[in-house]
Amino acid sequence: MIIVVDGLNRHMFSEVLDEMFELRARVFGERLGWDVNIQDGKEIDEFDHLDPAYVIGLDDEGNVVAAVRALQTTGPHMLSDVFSAILCGEAPLRSATMWESTRFCVDTQRLTRGKDKNSVSYATCELMIGSLEYAKNAGIQDIITVIDPVMDRVLKRSNCAPYDYVGKTVPMGKVHALAALLDCTDERIAGLREFAGIRNDVFIDEDDALALFAAKKAAARAPANQDHKPLTDLEKYFVEQMSAATTEAERQDVLKLIEALSNTFTPEQKTALLQTPRAFAHEA
Amino acid sequence: MEIVDLSTLPDSEVRYTEFLRQICDKHEMDHAAYAGMNPAAGTVAGFVTYDDAWTEHYQNQGLIMVDPTIHMARRSIAPVDWSRLERSPDFQRVFRDASDFGLSNQGVTIPVRGPYGDIGLLSATRNCSKEEWRKLYTHVISDLQSMAVHIHDHVVSTDELTNALYHPTLSSREAEILQWVAAGKSQQDIGDILSISHRTVEVHLRSSREKLSALTTPQAVGRAIAIGLITPG
Numbered sequence: 207m208i209i210v211v212d213g214l215n216r217h218m219f220s221e222v223l224d225e226m227f228e229l230r231a232r233v234f235g236e237r238l239g240w241d242v243n244i245q246d247g248k249e250i251d252e253f254d255h256l257d258p259a260y261v262i263g264l265d266d267e268g269n270v271v272a273a274v275r276a277l278q279t280t281g282p283h284m285l286s287d288v289f290s291a292i293l294c295g296e297a298p299l300r301s302a303t304m305w306e307s308t309r310f311c312v313d314t315q316r317l318t319r320g321k322d323k324n325s326v327s328y329a330t331c332e333l334m335i336g337s338l339e340y341a342k343n344a345g346i347q348d349i350i351t352v353i354d355p356v357m358d359r360v361l362k363r364s365n366c367a368p369y370d371y372v373g374k375t376v377p378m379g380k381v382h383a384l385a386a387l388l389d390c391t392d393e394r395i396a397g398l399r400e401f402a403g404i405r406n407d408v409f410i411d412e413d414d415a416l417a418l419f420a421a422k423k424a425a426a427r428a429p430a431n432q433d434h435k436p437l438t439d440l441e442k443y444f445v446e447q448m449s450a451a452t453t454e455a456e457r458q459d460v461l462k463l464i465e466a467l468s469n470t471f472t473p474e475q476k477t478a479l480l481q482t483p484r485a486f487a488h489e490a
Numbered sequence: 491m492e493i494v495d496l497s498t499l500p501d502s503e504v505r506y507t508e509f510l511r512q513i514c515d516k517h518e519m520d521h522a523a524y525a526g527m528n529p530a531a532g533t534v535a536g537f538v539t540y541d542d543a544w545t546e547h548y549q550n551q552g553l554i555m556v557d558p559t560i561h562m563a564r565r566s567i568a569p570v571d572w573s574r575l576e577r578s579p580d581f582q583r584v585f586r587d588a589s590d591f592g593l594s595n596q597g598v599t600i601p602v603r604g605p606y607g608d609i610g611l612l613s614a615t616r617n618c619s620k621e622e623w624r625k626l627y628t629h630v631i632s633d634l635q636s637m638a639v640h641i642h643d644h645v646v647s648t649d650e651l652t653n654a655l656y657h658p659t660l661s662s663r664e665a666e667i668l669q670w671v672a673a674g675k676s677q678q679d680i681g682d683i684l685s686i687s688h689r690t691v692e693v694h695l696r697s698s699r700e701k702l703s704a705l706t707t708p709q710a711v712g713r714a715i716a717i718g719l720i721t722p723g
Binding site: 281293297299302305 | 562570662686
């Protein structure tokens with residue numbers, strides 16, 4: 207799932223942003239060895255203070271697994287400033303319909319190989335689809351993106367090869383960096399979707415995202431079945447019903463049933479069942 | 491109809507309002523407004539197509555202090571559809587008044603960020619069904635983005651200090667492509683000559699036009715020649 211966090215809604219998603227800054231510290235500071243500023247385990251630079259837009263990929267539990275940052279090219283952005291080496295001192299492109307994307311990263315520790323839903327490949331494609339669709343809906347026609355050669359190869363393999371490059375490839379930390387051009391066309395998005403097998407709407411709306419994060423926090427605060435007592439048959443039944451529920455109405459019905467039979471549970475069991483059906487499902 | 495480049499309109503305050511009217515005509519909007527903030531010059535500029543009655547009310551009530559289409563939209567990099575602001579009490583406050591003046595609360599604000607901390611906001615509003623609005627939005631948003639930057643660059647460069655800072659710098663690739671245009675080559679030809687994709691040519695031309703505050707490529711060529719960035723023909 208993809209959520210877009212910008213200057214308008216960032217006050218609601220500060221914890222998600224913190225998680226993203228921590229992921230960026232691991233990726234750019236440790237793995238790629240870039241000269242980035244890390245404080246309290248978070249990588250934050252001056253462009254993060256300019257109200258950029260973040261396109262953030264989440265897994266089903268609401269963990270940040272991928273992220274990228276977008277800025278307008280009409281104002282201050284990285285290629286006009288810190289990445290000027292890539293452009294060999296030349297003036298950067300400036301266009302109302304071109305955005306710059308930087309700090310593209312994917313959590314390779316949490317994700318797996320292969321192409322299924324929890325893979326690096328899936329998360330990368332989903333994030334690309336999210337960024338291209340967000341840009342296209344904003345009337346943006348092209349994206350200039352600063353990436354490393356590995357990411358460049360991933361794009362080519364994923365049916366999303368850049369149509370050109372600007373400037374040259376320069377050494378940066380343990381790797382190299384380059385600036386690639388991507389068009390935000392339906393053809394490119396369709397190509398990516400076909401490659402990754404993603405047909406659904408990738409975006410999660412603000413309310414759903416807030417609900418997801420609330421559930422995640424509740425699970426962390428009061429881990430379900432903390433003492434690992436074997437589940438009773440009734441608990442198992444609820445877990446089954448909860449996993450089988452496909453609509454919100456069905457989910458609500460299960461919760462109502464739990465409430466109705468609440469005197470058969472200890473208060474702890476009841477809280478756990480109501481707040482973290484997912485965690486229970488995981489253990490069943 | 492085609493929108494006339496701002497620099498070719500008579501030099502007066504009225505030309506910005508005229509430009510906004512043209513945007514409304516071309517893109518089927520009821521009204522358009524521009525607000526610009528230039529901290530380098532310490533100036534604020536505003537131009538609207540609204541009736542005087544609403545403009546006066548807006549000023550007298552100090553609505554500019556709370557108007558979220560200004561204060562919220564400037565924090566986005568993407569155009570802000572006003573439906574995104576609906577829940578804010580300030581939005582309710584401004585648009586309850588606006589509806590008394592027959593104005594719709596359906597609209598979009600396009601934020602522009604300039605290089606020196608300058609910010610421009612182009613808003614457009616249209617009273618129509620939601621479906622119609624969605625369609626119109628998708629159709630015109632790209633062009634509105636370009637219009638927003640065009641009016642913003644022109645307003646900002648009327649300030650002498652900022653104008654001096656706004657001196658356009660083309661990359662050698664941009665200059666090279668513009669030079670081939672001046673020599674009469676088509677975009678396709680230029681792509682072949684330089685062994686680059688057609689889209690790369692287009693993207694560089696778009697950037698050059700914008701840096702030279704021109705809406706069309708011939709205008710950009712003329713200006714580039716005038717300030718000596720390329721040579722004639």
